[in-house]
Amino acid sequence: MELSAMNTRILIAIVLLAAANHTVDAAGLTKEQAALLDNIEANAGRQAVLDYLDRNRRGKAASRASKAAAVAPEAPPVNSARPLYQDEIGRLVRQNERQSAPEAARASAAPVAAPKEHSTCAGFRFLLRRDWADMDFLGCPKDVADAIGAEVSFANDRAANNRIWSVNGTAALLYNSLADPVSPWLPIATSFGVYTTVNRLYNSSSEFTDGNINKAVYGLTANFLYYSDFMSNMFSFRGGMINDNLTRTSSTNFVAEYSPVIAPLVHTPIPLRNVGLPYWIRVDPSLIVQYNEVTGEDQLLTLNDRNRALRIGPQVAVKLGAYPGGSSFLDRIHASFVYHRAYETYSRSYLTWMTTAVGMNIDDKGHLSLAFTYSRGDDEDTGKFNNIYRLGLAGKI
Amino acid sequence: VRGTLTSLDVTARTAKVAVSPGKNRRILAEILGGDWPDATKLADLGYDDIPSKAGLASAIRVRNVPVSPAAIIACDTVGCVKTEMNRVRPEWS
Numbered sequence: 093m094e095l096s097a098m099n100t101r102i103l104i105a106i107v108l109l110a111a112a113n114h115t116v117d118a119a120g121l122t123k124e125q126a127a128l129l130d131n132i133e134a135n136a137g138r139q140a141v142l143d144y145l146d147r148n149r150r151g152k153a154a155s156r157a158s159k160a161a162a163v164a165p166e167a168p169p170v171n172s173a174r175p176l177y178q179d180e181i182g183r184l185v186r187q188n189e190r191q192s193a194p195e196a197a198r199a200s201a202a203p204v205a206a207p208k209e210h211s212t213c214a215g216f217r218f219l220l221r222r223d224w225a226d227m228d229f230l231g232c233p234k235d236v237a238d239a240i241g242a243e244v245s246f247a248n249d250r251a252a253n254n255r256i257w258s259v260n261g262t263a264a265l266l267y268n269s270l271a272d273p274v275s276p277w278l279p280i281a282t283s284f285g286v287y288t289t290v291n292r293l294y295n296s297s298s299e300f301t302d303g304n305i306n307k308a309v310y311g312l313t314a315n316f317l318y319y320s321d322f323m324s325n326m327f328s329f330r331g332g333m334i335n336d337n338l339t340r341t342s343s344t345n346f347v348a349e350y351s352p353v354i355a356p357l358v359h360t361p362i363p364l365r366n367v368g369l370p371y372w373i374r375v376d377p378s379l380i381v382q383y384n385e386v387t388g389e390d391q392l393l394t395l396n397d398r399n400r401a402l403r404i405g406p407q408v409a410v411k412l413g414a415y416p417g418g419s420s421f422l423d424r425i426h427a428s429f430v431y432h433r434a435y436e437t438y439s440r441s442y443l444t445w446m447t448t449a450v451g452m453n454i455d456d457k458g459h460l461s462l463a464f465t466y467s468r469g470d471d472e473d474t475g476k477f478n479n480i481y482r483l484g485l486a487g488k489i
Numbered sequence: 490v491r492g493t494l495t496s497l498d499v500t501a502r503t504a505k506v507a508v509s510p511g512k513n514r515r516i517l518a519e520i521l522g523g524d525w526p527d528a529t530k531l532a533d534l535g536y537d538d539i540p541s542k543a544g545l546a547s548a549i550r551v552r553n554v555p556v557s558p559a560a561i562i563a564c565d566t567v568g569c570v571k572t573e574m575n576r577v578r579p580e581w582s
Contacts, residue, residue: 210563272559280559281539319558321550324543353540360544361535363522372535416533
């Protein structure tokens with residue numbers, strides 16, 4: 093706000109008046125203050141100061157009498173170039189805001205409503221299943237009626253004089269949430285959990301001990317999606333350790349993956365109908381960090397002939413799909429392509445993996461289909477080099 | 490000047506949206522590559538995971554339809570998305 097020279101002098105006078113502690117005349121001024129005001133050139137400014145002091149004195153008296161909330165003295169009017177109606181709007185705004193202040197205080201003190209939860213399996217869940225395959229860690233797990241349960245069994249093979257005990261099951265504690273975040277630091281979709289799998293098989297006969305199994309698996313997973321209209325970010329973590337108590341070996345793996353989502357180009361289907369093709373295409377880039385470790389006698393990873401490996405690298409997956417409802421030859425074709433290149437830090441070498449698949453539905457529903465796949469590169473799990481194509485015909489009735 | 494004028498009224502004027510029947514449907518058809526029946530699965534149109542559905546929500550919101558991203562991610566069908574769009578932008582339903 094710009095202040096003219098006269099207004100500045102008026103303000104200085106007000107400050108001096110407030111600081112003074114002398115007897116005052118009928119106008120509320122000491123002799124020194126009156127003399128100072130006489131030096132102010134504009135009579136309008138002098139009158140403004142007098143008006144201000146008058147209102148201030150009355151306001152203080154009212155405050156002492158009622159002990160009510162202090163009324164702030166209004167600023168002395170200044171020569172303003174702004175139109176009158178704007179000042180009127182400002183006065184009404186200040187007045188209404190003062191009136192609504194208690195209501196605003198009550199509103200701010202009220203508890204903030206939690207965002208609506210959209211996940212059909214929100215919160216913590218304890219699950220018992222045969223294995224973790226039917227536990228969709230990012231979505232919701234299968235219904236209990238559709239899932240395969242854990243199993244404890246006993247069999248007695250009288251012919252071979254062998255009794256067989258087996259335990260096979262997975263127990264998991266999962267958490268899911270899907271709600272609009274109240275802060276940009278909170279994910280819109282959250283899923284995490286821990287699980288353990290027990291796989292044991294015991295043969296009482298010494299002839300069948302080679303078939304014994306005593307494995308325990310411990311795993312964890314966590315997925316977070318951060319949303320914004322411009323770009324969303326997906327972070328996924330999963331890890332597990334397999335203990336083989338018979339061979340005294342263990343295998344550990346951990347994978348962290350980051351995937352950006354930028355509509356309408358990245359991780360979002362792009363309609364190709366504008367160029368005359370009955371397809372959508374999707375490009376899913378990601379950055380993947382993979383750690384593997386094995387322990388036990390003579391245990392080495394085939395990735396690098398060491399007992400641990402750390403791979404870091406990008407991956408791009410491209411999917412091509414036909415829109416539903418079409419019946420022409422082109423409408424029956426679908427394809428995918430994945431390329432992953434990673435740098436293995438222990439051996440200081442690069443690993444690449446590429447796989448592509450093209451399929452065609454022979455019937456309308458896709459129950460009979462023809463598929464062609466081609467893979468080349470270092471296998472993601474074993475590190476073994478592959479260069480293989482495959483042609484298959486699949487059908488179901 | 491209204492009697493209940495506040496600074497919010499002065500600084501955050503609500504944008505007026507013109508009534509345009511069917512605009513929500515046209516916006517969704519533009520994004521999904523066609524005007525699909527309500528029962529069509531989003532997975533059949535390429536939206537088969539949570540990140541891609543977040544992209545769908547983003548594509549809708551940048552077209553001035555302020556849907557809840559979480560509600561869109563929870564959808565499995567085209568009809569579910571249309572319902573959410575019509576709920577927040579009824580003048581375009």
